[in-house]
Amino acid sequence: MELKFAVLVLTLLYCGLVNAQIYDVLKFGAKGDGTTDDSKAFVEAWKSMCSSGGENKTLLIPSENTFLLQPLVFQGPCKSSSVQVQFDGKIVAPINKAAWSDSEKQVWVGFNGLIGLTVTGSGMIDGRGSSFWEPGLSTSERPTQLQFQGCSNLQIIGITSVNSPKNHISISNCKNVDITKIELVAPDLSPNTDGVNIADSSNVNIFDTKIGTGDDCVAINSGSKDINITMMICGPGHGIRHIFILYKLMQLYNVGSLGKDGEESEVENVLVTDCIFNKTDNGARIKTWPNGKGYARNIVFKGIELIETKNPIIINQNYIDKGRLGVEKSAVAISNVTFTDVFGTSRIDEILKIDCSKVTYCKDIVLEHIDISTIDGTKPIVECSNVYGKSNNASQIDGCFMQK
Ligand SMILES: *[C@@H]1O[C@H](CO)[C@@H](O)[C@H](O)[C@H]1NC(C)=O
Ligand SMILES: *[C@@H]1O[C@H](CO)[C@@H](O)[C@H](O)[C@H]1NC(C)=O
Ligand SMILES: *[C@@H]1O[C@H](CO)[C@@H](O)[C@H](O)[C@H]1NC(C)=O
Ligand SMILES: *[C@@H]1O[C@H](CO)[C@@H](O)[C@H](O)[C@H]1NC(C)=O
Ligand SMILES: *[C@@H]1O[C@H](CO)[C@@H](O)[C@H](O)[C@H]1NC(C)=O
Numbered sequence: 001m002e003l004k005f006a007v008l009v010l011t012l013l014y015c016g017l018v019n020a021q022i023y024d025v026l027k028f029g030a031k032g033d034g035t036t037d038d039s040k041a042f043v044e045a046w047k048s049m050c051s052s053g054g055e056n057k058t059l060l061i062p063s064e065n066t067f068l069l070q071p072l073v074f075q076g077p078c079k080s081s082s083v084q085v086q087f088d089g090k091i092v093a094p095i096n097k098a099a100w101s102d103s104e105k106q107v108w109v110g111f112n113g114l115i116g117l118t119v120t121g122s123g124m125i126d127g128r129g130s131s132f133w134e135p136g137l138s139t140s141e142r143p144t145q146l147q148f149q150g151c152s153n154l155q156i157i158g159i160t161s162v163n164s165p166k167n168h169i170s171i172s173n174c175k176n177v178d179i180t181k182i183e184l185v186a187p188d189l190s191p192n193t194d195g196v197n198i199a200d201s202s203n204v205n206i207f208d209t210k211i212g213t214g215d216d217c218v219a220i221n222s223g224s225k226d227i228n229i230t231m232m233i234c235g236p237g238h239g240i241r242h243i244f245i246l247y248k249l250m251q252l253y254n255v256g257s258l259g260k261d262g263e264e265s266e267v268e269n270v271l272v273t274d275c276i277f278n279k280t281d282n283g284a285r286i287k288t289w290p291n292g293k294g295y296a297r298n299i300v301f302k303g304i305e306l307i308e309t310k311n312p313i314i315i316n317q318n319y320i321d322k323g324r325l326g327v328e329k330s331a332v333a334i335s336n337v338t339f340t341d342v343f344g345t346s347r348i349d350e351i352l353k354i355d356c357s358k359v360t361y362c363k364d365i366v367l368e369h370i371d372i373s374t375i376d377g378t379k380p381i382v383e384c385s386n387v388y389g390k391s392n393n394a395s396q397i398d399g400c401f402m403q404k
Contacts, residue, residue: 017345019172022086023049024060025067026258032065034092039070049080063088063122070094071105071143076114083116087159089122096131106140108165114150120157128295129165133190133214142166153174162186167194168213177204183211190214195234198224207231217280222294224266229271235278265294267333274303277344283312284339288332295333306344312372313339315365317357331357338366346374349381353398356386365389367397 005293023045026032030041042059049057058079061067064136069091076083097103108127111117125145132142145164148154150175161168168184171177179196186193195211198204200223208231211217217234220227265288277283284301306312317331334356351372357360365387371394374380391397 010102013259034066038067053079058084060086061089061243066090072102073110084118087121091125093127107144110147116153118155120260124160127164132165144170166192170197172199174201179206186213210370227270232275267296270299272301276305277309278307281310283309287316292332297335299337304342310347313352315354331360333360335363341369352382354384361386367394368392370394
């Protein structure tokens with residue numbers, strides 16, 4: 001009898017200890033009915049988890065429930081060296097802009113200053129962003145869906161993000177980031193709904209993902225290095241594409257908008273491998289503003305399949321937004337960029353355009369195994385200016401380079 005009692009006590013104690021690792025938002029007062037504001041319960045559960053020591057602390061967002069959240073921040077650092085968000089349910093934003101507690105916020109859900117955070121599960125986050133897509137609004141009036149700022153050893157696995165007011169995921173000032181098996185979806189004509197924006201971050205791996213939004217799938221901005229993107233399907237998940245609405249449809253890998261307004265920009269060591277660009281506006285692309293400073297270098301696009309892509313290979317150093325143009329005095333230097341094994345179909349004749357600055361030129365551009373045909377069977381054309389480099393088994397590209 002006494003022994004049985006002791007076993008029972010021990011078992012209860014054990015379960016209690018194990019359960020103490022899990023912080024279920026429902027236990028902190030979340031309703032999960034999709035209409036009640038659950039922000040407070042999420043923040044309480046987070047605080048409770050974050051302030052307790054020990055390993056493998058888990059905030060649980062259970063499946064079967066839909067949680068409505070107003071803009072909030074999960075602040076770190078936490079006491080535990082590894083915290084996890086088990087994200088299985090659904091999170092929704094307020095129904096429209098007017099219902100936001102503060103629609104001036106730049107971020108809807110933020111994670112700040114965390115070390116060893118893992119966000120994983122089969123959950124979905126829906127920003128219900130359509131009221132932010134209205135034409136009158138500027139980029140800065142549209143909030144980011146999920147922002148990770150100042151995080152290291154971060155993993156984002158399995159989740160789905162839809163209908164973000166602006167970009168889906170922003171990675172800024174982070175290092176050692178793994179993003180795996182996620183899906184990001186927004187309609188073709190939703191402005192600024194980039195998939196993943198990376199800035200001031202290093203060692204970012206994006207692996208096995210599906211991104212179809214109204215803007216760039218991945219945008220790599222200033223201060224980023226050691227970026228590895230593998231097996232991404234970039235392009236439509238749904239929707240009907242009309243040729244006449246191509247403007248701002250589906251832009252692609254976009255190393256840049258570098259060097260805006262004379263600012264210094266640095267991006268290096270970017271590897272994009274085994275990716276599919278499906279009916280996108282751009283394929284492998286680097287764009288920089290005139291009169292910027294800094295560099296974009298050591299960039300490889302390898303094993304790229306194009307399905308009816310509009311601008312398969314494009315480097316544009318003379319990127320002008322809304323007609324701004326001055327006398328060109330400097331440029332972000334582009335060098336050591338390789339496009340290899342790029343194949344498939346282009347929606348326009350111009351399969352390659354490398355338009356470089358006459359101040360810096362593009363240097364060490366390598367084009368090899370390029371095999372792109374046009375969908376209407378017309379002869380592909382290439383346009384190059386101020387480019388130094390070489391080609392290999394890419395007869396379509398012959399004549400692109402300047403002679404030294
Ligand atoms: C924490 O999780 C990791 C990975 O799942 C596991 O290897 C480790 O044993 C766990 N630690 C504790 C204390 O449960
Ligand atoms: C890039 O990521 C892929 C897939 O995760 C991996 O196999 C490869 O080794 C990585 N490359 C580098 C240079 O980190
Ligand atoms: C490309 O997009 C179309 C929809 O426009 C889809 O039917 C097709 O499966 C996609 N292909 C790939 C390889 O994802
Ligand atoms: C060019 O870039 C590749 C890929 O990032 C890198 O391995 C190589 O060292 C670079 N070459 C030079 C000369 O920097
Ligand atoms: C040249 O490229 C074509 C098309 O990508 C490929 O079929 C062929 O095997 C390549 N030749 C060599 C020598 O690599």
